[in-house]
Amino acid sequence: ILCGRGGYGMSRIIDSLDFQKFKKSPKWIIGFSDITVLQAHIFQHYQIATLHAPMAAAFNEDGYKNEYIASLKEALCGTIASYECATHSLNKKGSATADLIGGNLSMIAHLIGSHSSYKTRHKILFLEDVGEYLYNIDRMMIQLERAELFKHLKGLIIGGFSDMKDTTIPFGTDVYNLINHHVKDYKFPICYGFPVSHETENVALKIGVNHELKVTKDGVSLKEIW
Template identity: 30%
Template sequence: MRRRQFLGSGAIAGITVGLTHSPPQARANPTLLKPAPLRPGDTLGIISPAGATFQQEELDIVVDAVRGLGLVPRVAPHAMSRYGYLAGTDEERAADLNAFFADPTITALMPIRGDWGSARILPYLNYDLIRQNPKVLVGFSDITALLLGIHAQTGLVTFHGPHGLTAWRPDQTQPFRQLLFEGAAQRFENPRLGEDADRLMQTRGRIQTITPGQATGKLLGGNLSVVSGIVGSPYMPETAGAILFLEDLGESLYRVDRMLTQLKLAGVFDGLAGFIFGQCARCGPGQDYGSLTLEEILQDHVQPLSIPAWSGAWIGHVEPMWTLPLGSPVRVDATAGTIQMMEPAVG
């Protein structure tokens, strides 16, 4: 299908609302703001806030996924634009988000993909507009910058979850519906996948407890590389008292060590209530002789915090993908490796 079939007049109206290049001031713990739950027949805006999509077929796949969820897709005007490896200029990508938040007929926003570029548009977003029009925003990887930046500036609960191009099998789709349509307060624990389903022991997604215990706090986090890139900006939420989760993909272990060191030196670990490290696919020592292991790096940085902490959570570039509510209160158990929501994330 051509994207113009899904463009309503409301998607274009007000497209330049709130464009600015003046960074807002940091906000200290804004009041928690929940989006309305989704309902069958609601309109979901398909956006491209980061990397370019080069093939129409990929957009068509996302459109079909949105329809399969029982929602009506509307494609942003610049979803298929290109500026090098980006989906249009910073101003164009930000304008799509501002317009969709301003449009009362749109209930949720979801990106086609991540890649890189979300952090570049943070100074161009209209946070007063977003605060006045709370909506479901879901994504992961590079979209971490949007999830954390918007939460930091508005208090809006955002969702670390699927992109349009993820698999959307039942083990991902059903929890997504329960969380965002039904308002369930979910419990997250690692699945037993493939051959592990009938084995005596689990071999994939094993929990490694760093420090045992239970803790409560608001859930924050996302991709380690992206989080380390916005530290010190007004788009990084206050982490004192929070449960912080991190994940990454394809990073050398010395780079993981360096980014965790950066977070530590910047004070991100100060006052944390709990810590979770998810999956780090293709993160290995490579040809680095005598490299520290990921387990050793996490022990060095996290164990001295003396807070409930574990690694191996089923969070990251993995399938099925959890939909985690950022900013919402949770209770964690570092021995069992579980996250329990304390209240619905929509309302």
């Protein structure tokens, strides 16, 4: 089930959806952004994997040349995912093996307190967002902290945070340093700049599937474990 685009409104209808037939015959739910609401709900209630991946709006006549569209095709064809990305000065070294969950930061914060909210204990969490004010990213990170979503994580992946906005009086830092302020004291491995985002750089990630995350001085690797 390939979503056309993200858009607004999934949380308005999620409690009206009947998942009985879906439970008996699951299909890949493919999308990101507001689709995070659907993906989190499905994983928390039914432990069924979904794909955080490019949607139909990203396809074009040159799509076959796009390695991120290709990663979706490979996921659908059964290829075991294995991704690497460059090191970052804010990375925290370490390794972890756990189920991968995550998606759009705004949606994950929005779900806190609902029965669709991710339970993050002993999970690897990935986050991305677009077009937010820096003060709002700060507020959402505080919300995740206070709800203890970071407390028992095994690992954290920070993807793209594009088109961040600031106010007339500057917030005083960039988005990665802002995020790092909230998570730097935890003991789990953390990587920044992973290619999962609202932009072209958006690899297919299987939510609810076991992955191995390795963060070293030389770079980052994320591999599916079956």
